[in-house]
Structures are given as structure tokens and as C-alpha cells.
Amino acid sequence: MKRSKLISGNWKMYKSVEETKAFLRSLQARASEFQESELLVFPQGPLLPILRDEWKVLGGGSFLQWGPQSIYWEGQGAFTGEISPVLARELGCTYALAGHSERRQFFGETNESAAKRALGAHQFGLKAVFCVGEQLADRDGGRTFEILRAQCAPLFSLAKSGPEGFSFAYEPVWAIGTGRTATSAQAQEAHHFLRGLIAQAWGEDGANRARILYGGSVKPDNARDLLSQADVDGVLVGGASLDPTSFLQIAAACKEC
Ligand code: PGA
Numbered sequence: 154m155k156r157s158k159l160i161s162g163n164w165k166m167y168k169s170v171e172e173t174k175a176f177l178r179s180l181q182a183r184a185s186e187f188q189e190s191e192l193l194v195f196p197q198g199p200l201l202p203i204l205r206d207e208w209k210v211l212g213g214g215s216f217l218q219w220g221p222q223s224i225y226w227e228g229q230g231a232f233t234g235e236i237s238p239v240l241a242r243e244l245g246c247t248y249a250l251a252g253h254s255e256r257r258q259f260f261g262e263t264n265e266s267a268a269k270r271a272l273g274a275h276q277f278g279l280k281a282v283f284c285v286g287e288q289l290a291d292r293d294g295g296r297t298f299e300i301l302r303a304q305c306a307p308l309f310s311l312a313k314s315g316p317e318g319f320s321f322a323y324e325p326v327w328a329i330g331t332g333r334t335a336t337s338a339q340a341q342e343a344h345h346f347l348r349g350l351i352a353q354a355w356g357e358d359g360a361n362r363a364r365i366l367y368g369g370s371v372k373p374d375n376a377r378d379l380l381s382q383a384d385v386d387g388v389l390v391g392g393a394s395l396d397p398t399s400f401l402q403i404a405a406a407c408k409e410c
Contacts, residue, residue, distance in 0.1 A: 156364050158380060159320065159387030160404045161193040161282065162394025163222065163250065163368070164200075173200050174207050179397035181211040190404050191387075193218045194394065195250045198236050205245040220248035220282075223256055226273025238277035249274040252284045252304075254326045268308035272316070280318035282366065282389065283308065285347070289327035297325075298346050305350055315359035320366060321347055322389040328369025330391060337378045337385075340367045344384035373402035380410040 168176070173196060180192075196204060196219065204219050225235035241249060251274065252267025271281035285304040287297045301323075323343050328335050335343070344365045352360035367379050368389030379385050387407075393399040 156362070156386045157191060158407050158410065159191045159193060159364055159366060160390070160400075160407055161248075161322075161366060161387065162195065162390045162400055163253065164194060164196045164395060165222070165255070165391060166197060167395055168196060168200060170200070170203050173203050176395075176397050177204065177207050177211055177213065177217075180217060180401070181208075181213050183401060184214055184216070187216050187401070187404055188214060190216050190408065191218070192216055192400075192404055193220065193248055195220055195222045195248075197222065201241070201244040201246060208245075218247045220246040220250065220279065222250045222253065223262075224249035224251060224270050224274050224279065224281075226269045226276070228277065238274055238279055242278055246279060249279045249281055250284065250322075251281050254284060254286055254324055254329060258326075264304050265307045267304075268311055271308065271319070272312055275316040275319065280320065281316075282320045282322050284322045284324050284368070284389070286322075286324040286326050286329075286369070292325065292327060297343060301343065301347060302350060305347070305354075309350075309354035313354075315351065315355035315363055317362075320364040320387070321351070322366040322368050323347060324368035324389060326369075330370070332370050334370040334372070334375050334379075335367070337375075337382050340379055341382040341384055344382065348384050371403065373399050373406060376403040377406040377409060380407050 221236045228239040251271035256262035271283040274281040287300040291300045364386035366387040366389045371388045371390045372393050
């Protein structure tokens with residue numbers, strides 16, 4: 154089954170209002186080249202309404218989508234600091250990131266809460282990008298598959314079938330922000346393993362429909378190699394997504410795959 158590829162950018166805690174608008178102008182200036190692409194950005198929450206309004210003013214097309222970097226699983230309530238999926242929808246979001254390794258490392262995100270966020274997003278009409286990935290010590294110790302299995306376990310026990318449009322992101326922690334990308338063979342191996350796990354939980358069809366993105370030091374010069382792998386269905390780009398030129402170079406590399 155042919156899965157279309159998704160080029161997503163995680164802006165983390167970067168970009169001002171003006172920088173966001175400038176990014177959108179650069180993207181819109183080259184819109185005709187990317188009409189067939191699926192581009193997605195995850196800005197900080199307060200930038201979401203700016204993005205929605207500015208993209209509309211620019212006459213931006215549906216090739217760009219956006220979503221928050223984390224999401225709660227209830228529509229509203231006394232949950233200080235969280236982002237409501239209902240509000241996210243109102244702000245034009247179509248996706249939400251869940252379980253990014255920085256949420257796990259600095260903010261106490263667990264396999265359970267990440268799974269609840271991802272599935273909660275789907276209950277409110279958003280599509281999740283659910284992040285998993287091992288630390289360096291786990292890779293060196295030969296525990297990569299074990300870690301991936303554990304990270305997915307609560308998700309698969311909460312959801313017996315795959316929600317439509319659900320994506321995974323394999324992001325080895327040792328490759329994030331380090332400039333040390335996984336080789337395309339390492340990425341393919343981990344993605345293939347994940348696809349097998351998904352098949353066990355959600356069946357072959359569910360596994361064929363789920364997209365698995367690769368993240369961790371994706372740059373214009375390694376994107377093509379990674380995106381050419383059979384089980385790499387897109388990328389989740391951090392640093393190189395902040396600059397519209399490099400983000401679009403990655404999107405252009407994707408068109409050649
Ligand atoms: P990076 O970040 O591309 O800067 O390594 C990836 C991510 O954290 O999603």
C-alpha cells in the first residue's frame with residue numbers, strides 16, 4: 154500500500170509572532186511548487202491563532218497544516234497549562250503532537266499519558282503524531298526494540314484498532330538536536346519493527362495505513378535518503394524546520410522519493 158508522505162516541523166519553543174509571519178510569507182511565495190505536498194508545523198500554542206489568521210490573509214492553501222506540540226484528552230476543565238483539543242480545532246489545527254521526548258524528559262510525560270493524549274486528539278477530530286524513540290544507552294545496550302515495545306504498549310491496550318490518520322514518529326533521542334542522524338538503514342530497521350508491532354495490535358491493514366515518520370537531525374542533505382526507505386512515511390524536523398528554505402528543501406527532496 155502506498156502511503157503519502159508527511160513533512161512536519163516541530164518548532165519547539167522558538168519563533169516570535171513576526172518570525173512566524175515571515176515564515177508563512179516565504180512558504181506562500183513558493184506555494185505553487187508544493188500544492189501536492191503535505192506540510193505540517195507544530196508551533197508554540199500562542200502562535201496557533203497567528204498562524205491561522207495570517208495564512209488566511211495570505212490566501213495560503215491546504216498544503217500547510219498545523220497543530221499543537223502537546224494536547225489534553227478532555228475538551229475543557231481545570232487543567233492548568235494544558236491545550237484543549239476543542240480550542241485547537243477552533244484554531245484550525247488538524248494534527249497534534251503527543252509524547253515528544255522533550256515532554257518525556259523535562260515534563261514527566263509517560264507512555265500512558267502520551268497514549269491518552271494521542272487517542273484523545275482523535276476523539277476530538279485531530280490526528281496524532283505519537284512519538285517514540287530510545288536513549289543512546291538503550292541503543293548501545295541492544296534494547297531499542299524492547300523500549301519501542303514498552304512505549305507503544307499503553308497505546309495498544311487503550312486502542313484495539315488504529316484511528317484513521319494516526320501517525321507514529323520514531324525519534325531516537327540520541328539523534329535529536331545532536332546532528333547525529335540515524336543512518337537510513339537504522340531508521341528503516343526501527344520503522345519496520347514498529348510496523349510489525351502495529352500489525353500485531355491493529356492488524357495488517359491498520360499497520361499499512363499508519364504513517365511512521367522519522368525524526369532526529371533531519372536536514373536537507375539527508376532527507377532524501379531517509380525518505381526513500383520503504384517504511385519511512387515522512388519526517389518530523391526540529392532545527393531545520395525553523396528556516397523556511399531548509400524546510401522546503403526537505404519537502405522538495407520528498408517529492409523526488
Ligand atoms: P532535530 O529535532 O531535527 O532538531 O533533531 C527533532 C525533534 O525533536 O522532533
